[in-house]
Amino acid sequence: MFEIIPSIYIINGKCIRLKRGDFTTEKVISHNPLEIAQKFENSGLERLHLVDLDGARRGEPKNYHILNIIAGYTNLKIDYTGGLYTDGDVIKVFENGAKTITASTAAVKSPEKFAQWLMSYGREKINMAADTDPKDYKIKIAGWQKNTNIDLFDQVQYFYDRGLKYLKCSDITRDGVLEGPNLSLYEEMVKRFPDLHVVASGGVRNIADLRRLRDLGLRGAVIGSAFYEGKIKLEDLKEFVITV
Template sequence: MKNFEIIPSVWLINGKCVRLKRGDFSTEEVISHNPLEIAQAFESVGIKRIHLVDLDGARRGEPKNYHILEAITGYTDLSVDFTGGVTTDGDVIKCFENGAKTVTISSAAVNHPERLAQFILSYGREKIILAADTNPTDNKVQIRGWLKKTQVDLFEHIEFFYDRGLKYVKVSDVTRDGVMEGPNLDLYKRILDKFPSISLRASGGIRGIDDFRALRDLGVDTVLFGRAYFEGKITLEDIRKFKSEG
């Protein structure tokens, strides 16, 4: 069995941790004014990696919360996957300079596909992750913090980069994100059937530890979770026990 990883997703607006429902910025709730403290709590139960989402960057098209990235990488041993407005080669370099281990790219992959293909070549397939988030009613990719719907088909989009060496893809069902209605297992199965050697990161809908197990059994490599933890449906002790399952 593949090594299965659970990764907390920490969303930032103006340097604060927030949560949204279905990516709708009007539903913003501030969870914490101290993202570093949240990251340290995850590290204390054996989490090795977090997904840091710069929502300001996603909206504006360039990262804005480098200082939070730098603080977390400076005061923890966590590997940070950074996303949100990463568009240019300069953005990628600055993410790595501020301590990111990987970057996840969404909007630029749609707007400048050849550029992302070049990033995979330049930085290596272990460093660059494609985010392909979609509403499964039409399988069209949504970008800019899901504010913009495109006419790009999810499966064609993944295939373009898969053919150019892509190893990691994060896929969110945007209708389930932040509402804890369960992950879209059917969508993830279709992706794994079509791209059997892809390393899939599933995001959206997580309600509890049983959803982790269902995704692991399906063949998903990694699951991202957020709201279920911040609402107490998944506790630090739950995470510790799940990780001890091996």
């Protein structure tokens, strides 16, 4: 199964867009994230990637109320990310309606803790993000504002060996600029980790890009700018939506 996962990025309660994770490029899409989430649900999509950019920058989740509202007024399976470092953060996010969480910085700064999350909360609920710039393939953290010396594939291998099942992988140079996904990156990821459920994020321009990612063997793709700029219509996604 290949799943389309729409994203909503939140700053100060507003739905926004960024280019390549640069906060100076912020563009407000909507002051009503719930309304956008409901459009996704009404189109048959089942999952939502909710990105707390305030939390990513400040080191702790800040938009519980947005999560709570969307969870309360839709049946979307919400994957929450941004500022998740402690067990208290994770528990509170789940209490406010998230079905899964995605963490990147915690996996870098506290690898033993993140590995423990995989065991204690279950690998179906804990996703890892591995975001990189292909010029060096080093992991970027804290909303992509901080560099590390950790190799992308080494990081994935470490947690793959410890039970990781779900990975969101981003080429940050493609994010929000509609230049196409980094197909070679995802092809290599699938080749190295055949049992990993890899979701691509960044660069998707159109339905053709989604088909290419599906044909590579990925399990899903996050969409954002292509939808918000009208390059992808929700009705265009019917071939990817599983109906029962």
